[in-house]
Amino acid sequence: MMAELTAVLLTGWLHEFRASVAAQREYLTELDSAIGDADHGANLDRGTAAVVAAFEQAPATRLDDLFKRTGMTLVSSVGGASGPLFGTFFLRIGASLGPVASTTGADFGAALSAGLGGVETRGKAALGEKTMLDALAPAIDAWDSAVARHKHVREAAVLAATAAATGRDATAPLVATKGRASYLGERSVGHIDPGAASTTLLFEALATALDGVGK
Ligand code: ADP
Numbered sequence: 001m002m003a004e005l006t007a008v009l010l011t012g013w014l015h016e017f018r019a020s021v022a023a024q025r026e027y028l029t030e031l032d033s034a035i036g037d038a039d040h041g042a043n044l045d046r047g048t049a050a051v052v053a054a055f056e057q058a059p060a061t062r063l064d065d066l067f068k069r070t071g072m073t074l075v076s077s078v079g080g081a082s083g084p085l086f087g088t089f090f091l092r093i094g095a096s097l098g099p100v101a102s103t104t105g106a107d108f109g110a111a112l113s114a115g116l117g118g119v120e121t122r123g124k125a126a127l128g129e130k131t132m133l134d135a136l137a138p139a140i141d142a143w144d145s146a147v148a149r150h151k152h153v154r155e156a157a158v159l160a161a162t163a164a165a166t167g168r169d170a171t172a173p174l175v176a177t178k179g180r181a182s183y184l185g186e187r188s189v190g191h192i193d194p195g196a197a198s199t200t201l202l203f204e205a206l207a208t209a210l211d212g213v214g215k
């Protein structure tokens with residue numbers, strides 16, 4: 001049976017992400033105060049609140065609309081480095097999915113990869129440079145591999161969240177060479193990257209949103 005990821009379910013994902021960012025705002029701020037400028041929690045709190053408000057006012061029924069509006073709202077409300085990066089991620093997801101009301105695990109994986117490509121192009125970072133990519137890339141790999149093994153999307157999301165968390169934790173020993181944290185050079189060692197932490201929240205939110213599906 002092909003599990004369908006609907007606009008309602010994926011709007012639910014964005015709501016879960018917003019709730020988790022609001023709950024973890026201080027944690028994200030703390031991470032960014034160690035190797036950045038202490039605004040990552042506030043940036044994403046503002047951005048995800050705006051995203052949720054937009055869909056409460058006018059729900060999305062098509063996935064391209066859902067993710068393009070998410071991306072544009074994040075670009076215009078988050079600021080900093082992470083606004084354009086998260087914004088591009090969602091804009092590319094929307095463009096990849098197109099004007100459909102629901103999608104499959106495989107097509108959603110392809111859309112996530114398109115999003116990743118956008119983050120890479122925009123940020124010009126590579127894996128291992130202590131950025132959000134270090135959580136994002138392994139999470140998408142885990143999703144794709146689970147879907148290829150015919151796992152339910154609910155399980156794929158749990159595996160993706162676990163891979164993101166592993167990637168997040170693996171940023172601690174790395175030296176930052178991109179973004180603000182790179183100004184610290186070797187002194188960035190020993191701290192988790194804030195963007196890798198928020199990216200992990202994003203995939204944990206996906207696992208929460210899909211938790212009840214197909215049970
Ligand atoms: P700013 O650095 O402008 O204060 P934020 O604090 O909101 O923006 O976001 C910081 C996060 O953005 C970093 O922890 C990192 O994960 C991510 N980031 C910064 N620069 C890049 C880049 N060039 N490529 C990918 N991610 C990046």
Ligand code: MG
Nearest residue numbers: 036037039040
């Ligand atoms: Mg910052």
